[in-house]
């Protein structure tokens with residue numbers, strides 16, 4: 001892979017790329033500030049389909065917005081899921097009389113953010129909002145992925161295509177949800193790469209050794225499950241097809257295949273392969289499938305769901321026969337018609353027709369494709385109970401914690417490059433910078449802790465993204481709820497470490513409803529839970545920070561049960577600590593510094 005780019009920094013890249021995409025395609029519109037691409041000819045009489053996730057997978061899924069495919073796509077920063085607020089904005093932009101389906105990749109950040117957006121919609125009284133979580137990868141053995149399930153590869157684009165056609169054909173909301181889930185269940189995909197990809201502006205000289213191939217990568221540059229010497233094209237394709245098709249491997253064989261099943265084949269360019277080589281790869285896949293008595297009934301070859309400029313491919317096989325057994329309201333012929341149905345996205349290959357451009361979109365001016373929206377949730381409620389603390393002291397604590405997180409950013413990045421996708425340091429730095437900007441704008445200046453936590457929740461949700469952004473914003477939302485209830489019952493109580501311990505315990509209870517992670521699972525919870533428990537039981541901040549640090553540093557010895565680190569090979573004694581846990585240790589140490597300095 002090359003690390004040379006025209007745009008050297010990814011921070012403005014996503015925004016600029018979406019503007020370019022929308023300007024070059026008359027069917028699309030964009031909410032620039034929230035990175036939502038949506039159908040300019042949206043039809044609210046059909047079920048709306050919204051997809052999205054981190055950027056860097058283009059053309060997926062912004063390139064699949066259009067009639068007959070997606071109603072909208074929400075983009076996060078590169079490889080980091082968008083916030084729940086962005087997803088809500090997309091839902092408001094493409095409302096539907098029939099319902100909204102959020103089609104998401106099975107990665108933790110997307111599950112948390114899109115899941116939260118669904119909860120928010122339901123609590124606002126919106127009916128028929130469902131998640132279809134797609135997991136089609138077969139590389140991670142069942143025993144290792146048991147808490148997280150299969151992760152998502154290019155199979156998600158088949159879900160989008162078939163559901164998009166189904167929505168146009170007025171298949172009902174519930175049947176579409178069932179169909180989406182069945183397609184995910186019966187798709188088997190595997191990815192391989194000759195090198196890692198490079199994200200502009202992100203540090204890390206991260207290569208696959210020359211002459212070797214990694215097999216079983218996710219969509220975000222994660223290290224592969226297997227690293228083998230390049231065996232040549234024929235043996236490599238055999239290796240990949242065996243992983244998908246072998247029926248006697250108890251750790252894999254995720255999808256059942258039998259003679260006569262009707263299959264769709266999708267060969268995906270991971271981003272950095274030449275079109276010439278993709279043609280040869282596709283030919284080799286077909287030759288080998290034929291020798292296994294498999295003649296796919298539909299075939300797709302090209303870029304669908306990539307990883308920036310990664311030189312690699314993924315192969316997906318969707319078993320339509322199995323899908324019809326789960327969903328008896330469709331036949332294989334119906335599904336084939338949906339595969340072939342017209343659409344008008346930027347990126348779907350020419351295997352289906354194109355809908356004509358409506359007159360009102362002809363000759364649209366470039367700026368008319370960009371929409372700014374008024375967001376109601378920006379107006380914070382200023383009423384309700386207050387709990388007053390020293391504004392100077394709380395602001396100092398927040399400033400110190402933010403600065404300490406910024407100082408550990410390079411280390412977090414290094415660790416996340418080994419156990420994750422390399423963006424944890426950066427998302428934490430974005431959160432810290434968001435807090436510093438909010439402080440400059442007066443965050444905490446009135447001394448009211450209720451308002452402080454309310455705004456802080458929004459700041460973290462807006463600025464961080466990714467799994468950790470979701471975990472921290474849910475935790476802060478929990479703290480806000482706890483502080484409101486405490487302020488209502490005893491507004492004059494002393495604000496002590498023990499008080500914060502009690503608040504933290506209540507916030508953790510709320511967080512535990514959204515994540516299955518507990519102590520020992522190698523996540524941020526290994527630092528957060530001991531911090532809260534010791535603070536509540538002793539009222540001693542130093543002891544709580546010591547327990548937090550011991551928990552964070554202790555993650556070096558743990559095998560990940562949740563999050564992206566689950567997919568990375570076994571621990572071999574020299575794993576770094578969990579980056580999320582160590583980010584919280586930096587926050588806790590920052591708080592302690594100011595607290596002890598003040599005594």
Ligand SMILES: Nc1ncnc2c1ncn2[C@@H]1O[C@H](COP(=O)(O)OP(=O)(O)O)[C@@H](O)[C@H]1O
Pocket residue numbers: 079080081108109416420421423424425427465466467468469471515516517522523524525562563564578579580581
């Ligand atoms: N299910 C989970 N529950 C709680 N924390 C998690 C979970 N999965 C991952 N994490 C935490 O998130 C951190 C990674 O955050 P981030 O880089 O934002 O994730 P990603 O880019 O993979 O979405 C991990 O180091 C871990 O502490």
Ligand SMILES: O=C[C@H](O)COP(=O)(O)O
Pocket residue numbers: 052053054055078079080081105107108109110220465466467
């Ligand atoms: O591209 C990133 C994914 O859509 C979201 O995954 P993540 O937030 O868990 O990294």
